[in-house]
Amino acid sequence: MGARGLHLGTPPARRRPNLTPMIDVVFLLVVFFMLASRFAIEGATPVEGAASGAAAPWPGPPRLIDLAPEGPRLNGVATAPGALAAALAPLMADPGDPVLLRPAEGVDVQAALDLIEALRAAGIATVLMVAP
Amino acid sequence: MRFDAPPARSGGAGLLPMINVVFLLLVFLLVAARLEVPDADAPEPPVIAPEGIGAEDIGIPAVVIDRSGEVRWLDETGAAALGAASAACARACAGAPLRIVADRNAPAAALARALEGLRRAGAEGVVLRVLPR
Numbered sequence: 102m103g104a105r106g107l108h109l110g111t112p113p114a115r116r117r118p119n120l121t122p123m124i125d126v127v128f129l130l131v132v133f134f135m136l137a138s139r140f141a142i143e144g145a146t147p148v149e150g151a152a153s154g155a156a157a158p159w160p161g162p163p164r165l166i167d168l169a170p171e172g173p174r175l176n177g178v179a180t181a182p183g184a185l186a187a188a189l190a191p192l193m194a195d196p197g198d199p200v201l202l203r204p205a206e207g208v209d210v211q212a213a214l215d216l217i218e219a220l221r222a223a224g225i226a227t228v229l230m231v232a233p
Numbered sequence: 234m235r236f237d238a239p240p241a242r243s244g245g246a247g248l249l250p251m252i253n254v255v256f257l258l259l260v261f262l263l264v265a266a267r268l269e270v271p272d273a274d275a276p277e278p279p280v281i282a283p284e285g286i287g288a289e290d291i292g293i294p295a296v297v298i299d300r301s302g303e304v305r306w307l308d309e310t311g312a313a314a315l316g317a318a319s320a321a322c323a324r325a326c327a328g329a330p331l332r333i334v335a336d337r338n339a340p341a342a343a344l345a346r347a348l349e350g351l352r353r354a355g356a357e358g359v360v361l362r363v364l365p366r
Contacts, residue, residue: 120248127255131262138266143278144286145332145360150348168341204341210298211279213341214363218281230345 148217151201151229160199162192168216169205182216186223199227206233276300276336283365292329293321295362296351300336302343304350312350319354330358 166185167174173182180188189200200220204213217228276299296318297305306314322331331351335344344361351359 120252124248124252124255127252127259131255131258134259134262134266137268138262139268140266143289143362143364145289145330146281146285146287146363147330148333148344148348148359148361150345150350150352150359152349152352202345204345206340206342208341209337210335210339210341210344211337213344214279214281214337214361218285221285222282230341230348232346232349233342 146214149227149229151199151231161194164189164192164198164200166200166202166216167205168202168208168213170207173216182219185216186220186225189220189225193225196224197226199229200225201231202228203231203233274299276334276339278334278362278364279337280364280366286363286365287360289332289360289362290329292326292331293318295332295334296347298333298335298339298343298347300338302340304343304347315347315350316354319351319356322356330360331356332360332362334362 163176165176167177173180173185175185175188178188193200202213202216213230220228276297294307296314299305304311304314306318309317318331322329333344333347335347348359
């Protein structure tokens with residue numbers, strides 16, 4: 102210390118915390134979640150089975166669709182899937198009248214559901230599945 | 234000759250927007266994602282148009298119909314599984330329908346038999362898990 106005074110020099114720059122490890126970990130977490138997670142929207146659709154020996158009488162004429170691997174048959178008559186709704190219309194007094202769907206062996210769930218979906222789209226709300 | 238101390242590097246400040254975005258991504262993934270244990274034998278649900286898909290109420294564990302058409306519910310199989318699931322749903326579903334998870338390639342006849350069995354066992358409402366097409 103003297104006439105020239107005390108010289109302490111430039112104060113050191115404040116040390117910032119090192120962010121690199123945290124960024125590494127967060128990126129790893131993001132990558133993990135992107136690879137491991139599922140975003141598919143799962144939902145549900147109602148399905149019904151017919152009750153054998155049901156107490157309520159069957160409304161109207163028979164409406165039985167046999168779904169075979171080669172295509173559907175309405176009351177025993179081969180009918181194109183797109184023409185089923187039109188063929189069913191004269192057999193139904195009300196759109197809520199039930200229709201029986203009997204899938205044959207060799208028909209998978211997706212094919213049966215495709216047919217149910219097409220019938221629902223045509224306004225036929227009640228499709229009851231019966232075992233072959 | 235005397236040099237001043239070099240200015241502090243300002244690299245950290247430039248990283249802040251990126252860190253913000255990455256944290257937002259992380260929070261989104263934590264909230265929105267669903268983690269599942271990969272299971273090669275898990276049934277693949279059938280697909281239908283999104284308009285036909287409703288919410289899936291989770292009541293009790295679902296009845297599973299695997300690709301071969303075998304019906305399972307917890308440790309039970311076959312008709313016993315349908316009876317047990319129906320009874321459990323009557324006790325615990327509180328109005329929620331009983332769920333079936335059927336593989337899209339399973340025989341439709343197995344699904345029809347299961348639906349008939351559930352109806353005989355007294356199940357009120359049954360829904361099938363599906364995926365949007």
